[in-house]
Each structure stands twice: as C-alpha cells, then as structure tokens.
Amino acid sequence: MRSTPLHPVARLPEEWSTSLASRGERAFTAKQVFHWIHRRGVLDPAAMTNLPARLREHLAAEGLGEVLTPERVHRSEDGTRKLLLRLRDGATIETVLLPSVSGPGSQAQLDADAGDDDEDDDAADAGAAPRVRVTQCISTQVGCAMGCGFCASGVAGLKRHLGAEEIAGQVLLGRAMLEEGEELRNVVYMGMGEPLHNYEATARSLRLLTHPEGINLSTRRVTVSTSGLVPEIARLGADFGGQIALAISLHAADDETRSALMPINRKYPLDELLAALRAYPLPRRRRITIEYTLVAGQNDDPAEARRLAKLLRGLPVKINLIPMNPIEASSLGPPGHERVAAFQEVLTQAGYSCFVRRRRGDDVSAACGQLVLLGATPKVRRALG
Numbered sequence: 001m002r003s004t005p006l007h008p009v010a011r012l013p014e015e016w017s018t019s020l021a022s023r024g025e026r027a028f029t030a031k032q033v034f035h036w037i038h039r040r041g042v043l044d045p046a047a048m049t050n051l052p053a054r055l056r057e058h059l060a061a062e063g064l065g066e067v068l069t070p071e072r073v074h075r076s077e078d079g080t081r082k083l084l085l086r087l088r089d090g091a092t093i094e095t096v097l098l099p100s101v102s103g104p105g106s107q108a109q110l111d112a113d114a115g116d117d118d119e120d121d122d123a124a125d126a127g128a129a130p131r132v133r134v135t136q137c138i139s140t141q142v143g144c145a146m147g148c149g150f151c152a153s154g155v156a157g158l159k160r161h162l163g164a165e166e167i168a169g170q171v172l173l174g175r176a177m178l179e180e181g182e183e184l185r186n187v188v189y190m191g192m193g194e195p196l197h198n199y200e201a202t203a204r205s206l207r208l209l210t211h212p213e214g215i216n217l218s219t220r221r222v223t224v225s226t227s228g229l230v231p232e233i234a235r236l237g238a239d240f241g242g243q244i245a246l247a248i249s250l251h252a253a254d255d256e257t258r259s260a261l262m263p264i265n266r267k268y269p270l271d272e273l274l275a276a277l278r279a280y281p282l283p284r285r286r287r288i289t290i291e292y293t294l295v296a297g298q299n300d301d302p303a304e305a306r307r308l309a310k311l312l313r314g315l316p317v318k319i320n321l322i323p324m325n326p327i328e329a330s331s332l333g334p335p336g337h338e339r340v341a342a343f344q345e346v347l348t349q350a351g352y353s354c355f356v357r358r359r360r361g362d363d364v365s366a367a368c369g370q371l372v373l374l375g376a377t378p379k380v381r382r383a384l385g
Contacts, residue, residue, distance in 0.1 A: 008064040009037055009165035009172075010204055013213055025055060031213060033059070038214030041172045043067070067169040068093075070177070083174070087142075087166060091159060093192055095170045096137040099182055133185035134178060138170045140202055141193025146227050147263050148249070150293050150324050150332055162193070164204035171209055187217060190225045190247070196232035203239055219243040225291065230268040233276045242281030247289035247320075248273070252299045253307035261298065270311070277315055287316045287353075294343060295324045300335040305346035318353040 006015065016030035029051070036048045043066050045051070045059035071092070072084040081097045144151070145158035175184050187209060189195040195202040202224065209217050219240070225247040226233060236244060250273075252258035258265040265273075277288055290312065294300045312319075321344055323334035334340075340356055347354040 007067070007163055007165040008059065008062050009043065009067055009169060010163060010208070012204075012207060012211065020055075023055075023058065029055065034211075034213050037064075038168075038172070038208060038211065039216075041176050043172070067163075067165045068173060070173065073177075081177075083177070085170065085173070087162075091142045093139045093142055093162070093166075093170075095139060095174060095191055097174055097177070098135045098137065099132045099179075100135070132179075132182040134174075134182050135186040135188060136171060136174045136184060137188050137191045138167060138174075139191035139193050140167055140189060140195045140198045140205075144193045145197060146194050148227065148251075149261050150251075150295055158193075158197075161198040161201060164201040164208065167201060167205035168208040171215065175215070184215075184217075186221045186223070188223045188225065188247075190223070194227055194229065195224050196226045196229040196236065199232050199235065203236070206240065206244060220245060220286070223247050223289065225249060225289075227262055227264045228268050228273045229264070230272050230276045233273075233280060237280045242283055242286075245286070245289070246277075246280060247291055248277065249291045249293075250308075251291070251293050251295075253304055253311045257299055257304075261295065274311065274315070277317075282316060287318050290317050290319045291322060292319060293322045293324050294335050294340055295332050296335040296339070298332065300339050300343055302342050302346050305343045306350075309347055309350035309352065312352070318355070319347055320355050320357050321347075322357045 011019070011034075013030055013034045016033050017027065020030050020033070021027070032050060033048070033055075036042045036051075042048060043064060045056040045064050048056055048059070051059075068085040068087050070083050071086045074082040074084070076082070079099045083095050083097070085093050085095060087093065139162065141161055142159040143156050147157075171184070171187055178184060189202065206222065206224070209215050210219050210222060220243070223245040224236065227249045233246070236246070249262070250258070251261050252265075253270075255265060255269045258270060280288065282288065292299075292308070308319075321340060323340055324332060326333050335343075344354050344356055
C-alpha cells in the first residue's frame with residue numbers, strides 16, 4: 001500500500017480521471033491536465049488557462065509545480081550539456097543532453113547506445129534536411145548503492161531514490177531546454193543510480209514518458225541500463241513485454257573480475273545474469289546492448305575479449321566498448337588506443353556488432369561514469385586491490 005500520496009506529475013491519465021471524477025469534474029478534464037503537464041511541459045496550474053479557476057486552485061494546493069530546478073549548465077566543447085538540477089529537498093542530481101546532427105554514420109553511436117535497431121526512420125530521414133537529434137541521459141537515484149569501481153555516481157553511496165515525477169521531470173525540463181533545430185530523440189536511463197534498484201518509480205516514469213497523451217516517446221527509443229539485478233530484469237520484461245530496450249553493464253567475462261569491478265556480481269553472478277538475458281522477451285530485430293567499460297590492466301586483454309565472445313554466443317546483442325573515463329575517486333584508468341582496437345577486433349572477427357563509444361562531454365565531467373553527487377566524499381576505496 002502506498003504510504004505517501006502520488007505526486008501530481010507522476011499521475012497517469014486514468015489516475016487523473018479517478019481523482020478528478022471524485023471532485024465532480026467532467027471526464028475530459030483529466031486528459032487536459034495530463035496534456036498540460038506531459039505534452040506541453042507546463043507545471044504551473046495558474047498557466048493552465050483552459051481549466052476552471054477552482055481546479056487550478058486545487059492543483060496548486062495538491063503541490064503541482066516544478067519538481068526540480070536547473071542550477072547550473074556545463075557546456076562541453078562538443079556540444080554536450082550537463083545540467084545540475086536541484087530537487088525540492090535540496091538534493092542535487094545531474095542529467096546530460098547529447099546532441100548529434102543526423103546523416104550517414106553521424107547518429108549511429110547515439111542510436112546504438114539507445115538501443116535503436118529500427119532502420120525505417122533513418123531511411124525516411126534520408127531525403128530530409130539535417131536536424132539535430134538529442135539523446136538525454138537521465139538519473140534515477142541521488143547517488144548509487146552499486147559501488148562499481150569505475151563510476152563516480154556511487155562515491156558517497158545511495159542517498160535516496162528519485163520519485164517518478166523527478167525522473168520524468170528531467171525529460172520535461174530537458175525538452176524545454178532544447179535549442180533551435182533540436183529534437184529529443186532518445187532517452188537513456190544511464191545517469192546517476194541503478195534504475196532497477198528503484199523499480200517502481202522507474203517503471204512509472206517509463207509509462208509517463210511513453211504515454212501517447214504525453215511526450216509519446218517510442219519504446220524503442222527508451223533504454224534502461226542495469227548493472228544486473230536479475231529479478232528486476234525479468235520484471236521489466238514481463239511488465240513491458242520486452243518493448244523497453246535493455247542495456248547491461250557487463251564489464252567482464254568471468255565472475256572473479258566482474259565481482260572485483262562490480263560488487264552486484266556476488267549476488268547475481270554471470271550464469272544467472274545470462275539466463276535472465278536469454279529469457280528477456282525481445283521483439284523481432286531488437287538486440288540487447290552490452291556495455292563494457294575497458295579498464296587498463298583489469299579487463300582489457302584480448303584473451304578477455306575471446307571469453308566475452310564465447311560468453312555471449314547465441315544472444316542477440318550488440319556491444320559498446322567504453323574506454324574508462326577517469327574519475328577523481330579512483331586510480332583506475334583507460335587502456336591505450338591500440339589495446340582498445342585489439343579488443344574490438346577480436347569481437348568483430350567473432351561476428352559481433354561492436355562499437356567504441358566516442359567520449360562525449362568529458363571536459364565537463366559529463367561522460368559515462370562521471371556523473372557525481374555534488375559535494376560527495378568517497379564512502380569506499382575506489383581502486384581495486
């Protein structure tokens with residue numbers, strides 16, 4: 001049973017219908033309210049001009065309003081923007097906008113990161129004028145409990161879960177901050193926190209963001225990344241029929257190495273994780289994204305690439321190699337370019353679609369693994385011993 005009332009921004013249309021019907025409002029009013037919030041991005045009841053004054057007063061009394069405030073925008077030389085957001089309780093999170101101009105090859109990496117296997121849109125766009133497509137990377141927790149050795153988000157541990165309104169609110173805000181000629185194309189749950197550790201809020205935010213009466217994001221353009229919470233992977237597949245793109249932070253092909261890099265592997269080792277991936281109900285022509293952070297001296301040997309190729313055999317996957325982005329709280333770092341290329345070559349020769357993720361926004365600490373809790377101090381030692 002829910003212990004606290006559902007925030008207005010987190011309500012689905014059917015919940016608005018129930019809530020407003022009890023106040024004697026007409027049936028279509030529920031859709032109007034949801035449109036204002038999730039299609040138009042308006043959270044101030046006073047600005048909802050086609051609603052009765054009494055209803056606007058009621059919405060304000062219920063707490064409808066901004067759930068997060070942009071405090072700082074860090075702009076990278078490559079166009080990436082990292083937004084520092086302040087929540088109502090004073091906590092901070094970060095979200096990242098990653099723009100890329102469409103055209104042959106230019107969008108391929110962002111689409112690969114976002115689980116986009118559909119070719120129809122690219123074919124349809126072939127004769128259109130170039131446009132700037134934006135992928136937004138969003139957070140699901142203040143901090144993180146997973147403690148991965150190559151990631152800054154868990155430096156101070158988990159402070160709290162985000163509500164669905166705070167997760168979806170990042171996209172509402174990010175969409176409002178798009179620049180001329182930009183469009184929001186993909187949303188990736190790859191920011192601060194482990195999305196499946198905060199399952200209920202993550203699932204509700206997915207329903208909000210993909211609802212046809214709201215932003216109406218295609219499910220193939222929304223990717224949830226997880227460090228490998230096996231029961232919740234099964235739950236996500238069942239709840240959404242496999243329509244939500246899945247990305248797995250794998251980072252090693254044997255349990256010993258993976259447990260050293262990712263403590264969650266001690267609870268859900270590779271054989272259990274791989275079984276969950278085989279059971280995930282993928283639609284036709286869709287693949288699971290395997291994220292593999294290359295850490296110098298830990299998991300970057302060509303022999304490890306051969307083990308990875310064997311481990312993933314038979315699974316519909318594509319592989320994103322991510323040379324580790326340096327973080328202040330760890331002495332670990334990326335391998336050299338030749339080492340990365342050799343690792344990729346092994347996987348390509350084994351028949352896998354394998355990309356090396358281009359570093360984006362690292363000059364403003366917006367790259368993969370660099371989002372951090374403002375003012376955080378290390379809770380655990382980050383280097384491997």
